[in-house]
Amino acid sequence: MSLLEVRNLTKSFGGVRAVDDFSFGAEQGEIVGIIGPNGAGKTTAFNLVTGVYPLDRGSILLEGKELAGKEQFEITRSGIGRTFQNIRLFKGLSVLENVMTAADPYSQYGLFSLFTLGAAFRRREREVRAAAGEYLSLVGLEKYADEKPSNLPYGLQRKLEIARALATEPKVLLLDEPAAGLNPSEVREFIGLVGELRERFGFAVLVIEHRMEVIMTLCSRIYVLNFGKLLATGTPAEVRANREVTEAYIGKEDGSCSV
Amino acid sequence: MDYFVSTVIFTGIALIGVLGVYLITGLTGLFSLGQAAFMAIGGYVSAVLIRNYSVPVVPAVVLAIAAAMLAALLVGLPTVRLRRDYISLVTLGFGEAIVALLNNSANITGGAMGISGIPQLTTLPVVLVSVVVCLGLVILYKNSKYGRQCLALRSDELAAKSMGINVYRLKLITFLFAGALTGYSGVLFGFYTTYLEPAAFNWIISAEWTIIVFVGGVNSLTGTVLATILLTGLPEFLRFASEWRVAIYCVIVLLIVNYRTAGIMGEHELSPKTLRRLFGKTKGAPR
Amino acid sequence: MLVQNILNGISLGSVYALIAVGFALIFNVLKFSNFSQGGVMTVTAYAGYVASRYLSDRLDSLALFAAVLAAAALSGAVIAAAVERLAFRRLRRTKSEPVYYFISSITMGILLENLVTIYASSNFYSYPRFFTTSAVPLFGVNVAVTDMMMFALSIASLLALLFILHRTKIGLGIRAACFDVNTVQLMGMNPDFLVTTALMISGALGGVSGVFLGMNYTLYPQLGQMVVKGFVASVLGGLGSIHGAVIGAVLLGVLEIFFISWVGAGWAPVFVFIVMLAFLLVRPRGIAGIIVQEKA
Numbered sequence: 001m002s003l004l005e006v007r008n009l010t011k012s013f014g015g016v017r018a019v020d021d022f023s024f025g026a027e028q029g030e031i032v033g034i035i036g037p038n039g040a041g042k043t044t045a046f047n048l049v050t051g052v053y054p055l056d057r058g059s060i061l062l063e064g065k066e067l068a069g070k071e072q073f074e075i076t077r078s079g080i081g082r083t084f085q086n087i088r089l090f091k092g093l094s095v096l097e098n099v100m101t102a103a104d105p106y107s108q109y110g111l112f113s114l115f116t117l118g119a120a121f122r123r124r125e126r127e128v129r130a131a132a133g134e135y136l137s138l139v140g141l142e143k144y145a146d147e148k149p150s151n152l153p154y155g156l157q158r159k160l161e162i163a164r165a166l167a168t169e170p171k172v173l174l175l176d177e178p179a180a181g182l183n184p185s186e187v188r189e190f191i192g193l194v195g196e197l198r199e200r201f202g203f204a205v206l207v208i209e210h211r212m213e214v215i216m217t218l219c220s221r222i223y224v225l226n227f228g229k230l231l232a233t234g235t236p237a238e239v240r241a242n243r244e245v246t247e248a249y250i251g252k253e254d255g256s257c258s259v
Numbered sequence: 260m261d262y263f264v265s266t267v268i269f270t271g272i273a274l275i276g277v278l279g280v281y282l283i284t285g286l287t288g289l290f291s292l293g294q295a296a297f298m299a300i301g302g303y304v305s306a307v308l309i310r311n312y313s314v315p316v317v318p319a320v321v322l323a324i325a326a327a328m329l330a331a332l333l334v335g336l337p338t339v340r341l342r343r344d345y346i347s348l349v350t351l352g353f354g355e356a357i358v359a360l361l362n363n364s365a366n367i368t369g370g371a372m373g374i375s376g377i378p379q380l381t382t383l384p385v386v387l388v389s390v391v392v393c394l395g396l397v398i399l400y401k402n403s404k405y406g407r408q409c410l411a412l413r414s415d416e417l418a419a420k421s422m423g424i425n426v427y428r429l430k431l432i433t434f435l436f437a438g439a440l441t442g443y444s445g446v447l448f449g450f451y452t453t454y455l456e457p458a459a460f461n462w463i464i465s466a467e468w469t470i471i472v473f474v475g476g477v478n479s480l481t482g483t484v485l486a487t488i489l490l491t492g493l494p495e496f497l498r499f500a501s502e503w504r505v506a507i508y509c510v511i512v513l514l515i516v517n518y519r520t521a522g523i524m525g526e527h528e529l530s531p532k533t534l535r536r537l538f539g540k541t542k543g544a545p546r
Numbered sequence: 547m548l549v550q551n552i553l554n555g556i557s558l559g560s561v562y563a564l565i566a567v568g569f570a571l572i573f574n575v576l577k578f579s580n581f582s583q584g585g586v587m588t589v590t591a592y593a594g595y596v597a598s599r600y601l602s603d604r605l606d607s608l609a610l611f612a613a614v615l616a617a618a619a620l621s622g623a624v625i626a627a628a629v630e631r632l633a634f635r636r637l638r639r640t641k642s643e644p645v646y647y648f649i650s651s652i653t654m655g656i657l658l659e660n661l662v663t664i665y666a667s668s669n670f671y672s673y674p675r676f677f678t679t680s681a682v683p684l685f686g687v688n689v690a691v692t693d694m695m696m697f698a699l700s701i702a703s704l705l706a707l708l709f710i711l712h713r714t715k716i717g718l719g720i721r722a723a724c725f726d727v728n729t730v731q732l733m734g735m736n737p738d739f740l741v742t743t744a745l746m747i748s749g750a751l752g753g754v755s756g757v758f759l760g761m762n763y764t765l766y767p768q769l770g771q772m773v774v775k776g777f778v779a780s781v782l783g784g785l786g787s788i789h790g791a792v793i794g795a796v797l798l799g800v801l802e803i804f805f806i807s808w809v810g811a812g813w814a815p816v817f818v819f820i821v822m823l824a825f826l827l828v829r830p831r832g833i834a835g836i837i838v839q840e841k842a
């Protein structure tokens with residue numbers, strides 16, 4: 001049984017077929033890439049898997065359990081974490097609190113324990129705070145724990161999104177254009193970070209990216225989407241050699257053009 | 260002196276009610292224009308139980324708060340799934356419906372004429388203790404998983420859901436807590452003025468409380484407390500200019516909203532950390 | 547009885563429609579619920595009264611009515627422009643979130659209502675009888691002339707509004723501002739002018755509706771709280787849709803009249819609330835609105 005198996009994902013918005021019969025999957029510890037020109041339906045696929053949009057058709061199996069049709073927060077708690085293409089951090093909270101909040105849904109204490117300052121409440125608060133601190137250290141943000149996320153430079157905000165996603169204890173981590181806006185040295189750092197995290201936690205990672213450096217270095221398998229349909233799939237070498245993929249991105253080679 | 264005490268009591272009662280609004284609007288980002296209805300429920304239920312049915316004080320108060328929470332549940336269940344723009348409308352409608360209900364139940368509630376002869380049980384110590392306890396509960400709530408998740412869903416509901424937060428349940432719990440606080444403030448109110456009438460609990464009151472939270476700084480609990488003292492206590496002191504009282508109040512609010520939009524306190528919160536920074540700096544200032 | 551109720555409901559609904567449309571217009575342009583409209587309505591209703599007292603010797607019946615309406619509409623436009631300058635201009639300069647406009651507008655509304663209270667000292671005033679015949683038989687029931695006038699004038703005002711919005715340059719500008727009030731600057735239009743104009747239109751509509759409400763009920767300082775009806779009608783019709791606001795308003799008027807005749811004026815608000823809640827749960831987008839799906 002695969003860790004994540006998505007079958008026949010289909011979604012239309014009005015007359016536009018955003019995702020058309022797209023099937024993909026990931027095994028434990030695998031890093032899988034999803035690439036394609038802009039508007040190909042990659043983020044939509046992520047939104048369908050995480051329950052942001054309802055599916056028209058298809059099934060999402062995590063460790064064999066069906067997730068399609070469930071609420072977003074149920075899907076997340078089942079083990080699917082994510083980051084966002086346009087950074088969506090919690091502006092009203094500090095950096096540390098952003099990460100703590102992602103762990104809070106797993107906290108068991110109730111209002112009674114809270115209002116009586118009971119042991120369960122105090123213990124859990126310490127745990128969550130410590131765990132959040134650790135996640136921040138993993139991505140190198142421990143110095144910024146009390147900062148407001150909007151004060152962080154862009155690259156660090158992206159790291160914070162990852163730390164926050166880690167706190168949801170994911171079995172599968174969905175990264176949506178995590179390297180967008182990063183300069184080359186930040187990209188290299190990021191590639192290293194993802195590898196480390198995968199080693200440490202053993203989860204599967206699905207990455208949507210346009211930066212080929214990231215995809216080719218990290219991914220063992222790639223899916224190529226175009227106009228919502230699966231265009232090609234395979235190892236990085238196979239996909240790179242695939243003519244259809246090149247055409248989708250750049251266009252056909254025109255023999256009459258000679259420079 | 261009496262007048263001063265009365266002002267403090269009214270301000271304390273208002274503060275407890277406004278804390279409810281802070282929870283819903285400041286912490287969770289929901290706009291409720293019907294909070295005054297919970298105050299009415301708390302006040303009326305406790306008054307009727309004590310006056311008409313000779314229920315002892317403590318159970319009457321507990322039942323009144325429970326009634327307010329039940330009402331909060333009834334309104335909250337459909338509301339938390341509605342789009343943000345609609346919440347103010349539904350809560351406003353609920354508030355007006357409660358007022359209409361109170362106006363029409365003359366046999367129990369005295370209708371539009373109101374209910375009088377409520378025993379005066381609210382004293383300064385009672386109010387002060389209540390304020391301290393309620394404020395303490397809200398501070399605890401804010402600094403716990405509840406407060407954090409509420410702020411998260413207020414900042415970005417979609418992202419909050421994606422981080423595993425059950426936003427509906429959280430909104431509902433906050434709504435219930437706020438309803439309980441506001442209901443209790445209604446109990447205290449009735450037991451102080453010894454007289455309740457439905458017209459005192461219209462949506463304008465709810466709007467004024469919401470305004471107070473914003474004037475204080477919607478992100479700051481300290482601001483809410485200060486703004487309540489400023490905007491409730493001050494008009495009482497300005498009683499001499501009674502005709503123009505509300506107009507002056509409105510002008511103050513307009514100035515703050517327009518020129519210091521973040522509110523009096525902005526983002527700042529009075530906490531052990533900030534106090535240390537304030538005083539620590541002066542102590543450790545270099546020669 | 548049924549016909550009577552329906553006609554009354556439509557007449558009431560047409561008054562609500564004027565409020566709702568002004569409300570919806572500002573919601574479209576500035577993206578917030580403008581509760582100051584209530585305060586404006588109160589002031590204009592009283593302004594109309596002052597005009598009627600002043601002119602009642604010189605004009606009569608239809609002319610007096612027209613003069614009162616003109617005075618109200620004009621004062622509505624002027625006051626709304628002042629409100630924009632005082633309560634919203636600065637927020638627009640600092641690009642504040644819609645919620646602050648909302649707070650500013652409610653406060654402004656309360657302020658206006660209070661100023662009227664101070665000057666009118668909570669007395670009840672009422673308009674003079676404008677028309678000599680009070681009712682005209684129609685469809686087998688007696689229809690009050692005032693009701694017919696209100697209905698006709700509401701339709702006329704709404705048609706005038708549609709004309710302005712769709713057939714004039716200013717209207718085009720306002721419609722553009724509904725999409726993005728800042729970008730219109732790049733297109734060579736002055737956003738301040740457009741916003742002020744939109745507010746003046748909503749103020750004029752509010753003025754006319756203020757007079758109608760004053761005729762239906764008496765003049766009292768809390769008259770402006772009827773703006774809530776406009777809010778309800780807008781939401782029922784679908785926030786963001788002017789046509790929807792009209793439909794929602796008529797629906798609200800008919801519902802209210804029916805519930806009043808059925809369970810009495812006291813219980814009617816409760817039932818209206820329940821119907822409204824049920825409606826929103828079943829059709830969140832309202833009658834004519836659209837729901838934009840949030841993208842992740």
